[in-house]
Amino acid sequence: MNRRWTLASSVAGAVVVALDGTVLTVAQPRLQRELGASLAEVQWTSTAYLVAVASLLVFAGRLGDRYGQRRVFALGMLGFGAASAGIGVAPGVGWVIGLRALQGVFGALLQPATLGMLRAAFPPDRLATPLAVRTAAIGLAAAAGPLMGGALVTTLGWRAVFFVSVLPALVFGLPALSRPQRTPAGPRVPLERPRCVVVRPRRRSGRSRPHGGSRTSDAAPRPSGTRRNPAGPRTPLDVPGAVLLAVTLCCLVQALTARPVSWAGLGVAAVAAVVLVRHERRTASPLLAPAVIGSRAIGAALGVLIVVSAALFGTLFVATYVLQCRLGLDPLHSALRSLPLAVLMVASAALCPVLLRRLGARGTTTAATALLALGVLVLSGATSAPAFGCAFALLGAGFGTVMVAATQVVVRRAEVTDAGVAGGLQQTALNVGPAVGVATASTLMGTGTGPALLALAAVAALGVPLARALPGTDGEEALPGAGGERATSAADGVASITHAADERVRGGAPAGR
Numbered sequence: 001m002n003r004r005w006t007l008a009s010s011v012a013g014a015v016v017v018a019l020d021g022t023v024l025t026v027a028q029p030r031l032q033r034e035l036g037a038s039l040a041e042v043q044w045t046s047t048a049y050l051v052a053v054a055s056l057l058v059f060a061g062r063l064g065d066r067y068g069q070r071r072v073f074a075l076g077m078l079g080f081g082a083a084s085a086g087i088g089v090a091p092g093v094g095w096v097i098g099l100r101a102l103q104g105v106f107g108a109l110l111q112p113a114t115l116g117m118l119r120a121a122f123p124p125d126r127l128a129t130p131l132a133v134r135t136a137a138i139g140l141a142a143a144a145g146p147l148m149g150g151a152l153v154t155t156l157g158w159r160a161v162f163f164v165s166v167l168p169a170l171v172f173g174l175p176a177l178s179r180p181q182r183t184p185a186g187p188r189v190p191l192e193r194p195r196c197v198v199v200r201p202r203r204r205s206g207r208s209r210p211h212g213g214s215r216t217s218d219a220a221p222r223p224s225g226t227r228r229n230p231a232g233p234r235t236p237l238d239v240p241g242a243v244l245l246a247v248t249l250c251c252l253v254q255a256l257t258a259r260p261v262s263w264a265g266l267g268v269a270a271v272a273a274v275v276l277v278r279h280e281r282r283t284a285s286p287l288l289a290p291a292v293i294g295s296r297a298i299g300a301a302l303g304v305l306i307v308v309s310a311a312l313f314g315t316l317f318v319a320t321y322v323l324q325c326r327l328g329l330d331p332l333h334s335a336l337r338s339l340p341l342a343v344l345m346v347a348s349a350a351l352c353p354v355l356l357r358r359l360g361a362r363g364t365t366t367a368a369t370a371l372l373a374l375g376v377l378v379l380s381g382a383t384s385a386p387a388f389g390c391a392f393a394l395l396g397a398g399f400g401t402v403m404v405a406a407t408q409v410v411v412r413r414a415e416v417t418d419a420g421v422a423g424g425l426q427q428t429a430l431n432v433g434p435a436v437g438v439a440t441a442s443t444l445m446g447t448g449t450g451p452a453l454l455a456l457a458a459v460a461a462l463g464v465p466l467a468r469a470l471p472g473t474d475g476e477e478a479l480p481g482a483g484g485e486r487a488t489s490a491a492d493g494v495a496s497i498t499h500a501a502d503e504r505v506r507g508g509a510p511a512g513r
Helices: 003-035 039-067 069-088 093-121 128-156 158-163 166-178 239-257 263-282 296-326 331-337 339-380 385-413 416-447 449-461 463-467 499-508
Strands: none
Touching: 003 039, 003 069, 003 093, 003 128, 003 158, 003 166, 039 069, 039 093, 039 239, 039 416, 069 093, 069 158, 069 166, 069 416, 093 128, 093 385, 093 416, 128 158, 128 331, 128 339, 128 385, 239 263, 239 416, 296 331, 296 339, 296 385, 296 416, 296 449, 296 463, 331 339, 331 385, 339 385, 339 449, 339 463, 385 416, 416 449, 449 463
């Protein structure tokens, strides 16, 4: 599968998931009336999906690393479309909730694979552009989703919104399934051009040199930079670790989405997390690869994604209340007030590769995180339409930039053989973060919208020191504690952990192609 088709497939998968969430929000009131569902049942149409997808993202990413990202992408895409079609013909709300959970399972297979395919298809120093295209497409989907959902619900009914993803699932899922699957490869390493080398063999006692020329070793060393099996031997799947991680995330997301927040659920999640850490330290083949979670830069990038997504979605939760309840705007005019967010998110994602080349991941993410925090502060005191527009523009510019920059750090610093796990962790951060943000906002709403927004601005500001742990530019060293990994790309300042192989080649003879 060529790079253009890989990029198109990645974008299609991300857009399908983004559209599904936005159109569902618009369709829920009509769904409740026609199916006679309670408010709690309607909430579970969202919660069932969130719990299922958050619980399985990392394990699904490991399946992609093991069996091939394209194969897992095809299964996730086709399953997601089939589940969506099933929801469109569901006879009752119970069926809707069950199929939404099933849709979450396929969504978990789909989302890490969209990033894993990009990591495998594009060189590390060219990942910024496809990630920017993917993020811009998500921004467009977020802007178009409510409008599309409103039009479909008004003209065709709530069931129509669930058939939107069926056609893209077939168009991109079937070709991915039918094309031959290559063995997942490790990081690209320059290969030496074959050279004539005279090898002085070791003499074996009691044996004479074979007649007819010089003796060669039966197992001559392979040239530097080559590998016998790019994928390496398959290690066993860490099923106990997957179960423990699923329990941890399931309890965490369910506890945070409950109203009020379930402290018992948070306690169970904490206990499961402790057991998970203990298990991962002792098992021979951990689900959470040490090369991924042991990287300070990846940990910092995931922390930034959790913090900024928590601040953004918590802010949007409060802003919706302000626009519709305090100012009396209907949903359409509220969406129009927040339109600058989507516009600037698309524009900032497109400009982010340029910023990465000039400022590096550290400078770009630090500035963008501060910009997002400023947007929350402006929104806390906004009273006029221009002030709201400025605040939403700052939110969109900050979040769009952070999405591209932090995601590139996570995906690029992971080996190709761990790209699925890295993508799963990135998607998990973007699922946990909003749950934390909305839970925080709903808890603080009793103190007023102003204090709640100020607290969310403080949450966003926590991302600034985390961003300082990201790699810089122009070949700068990563900050201390990064495990010795260096930022080797002067193009975008995002570190690569494959530099050692390149240095081995350069240390021997000039690499050729």
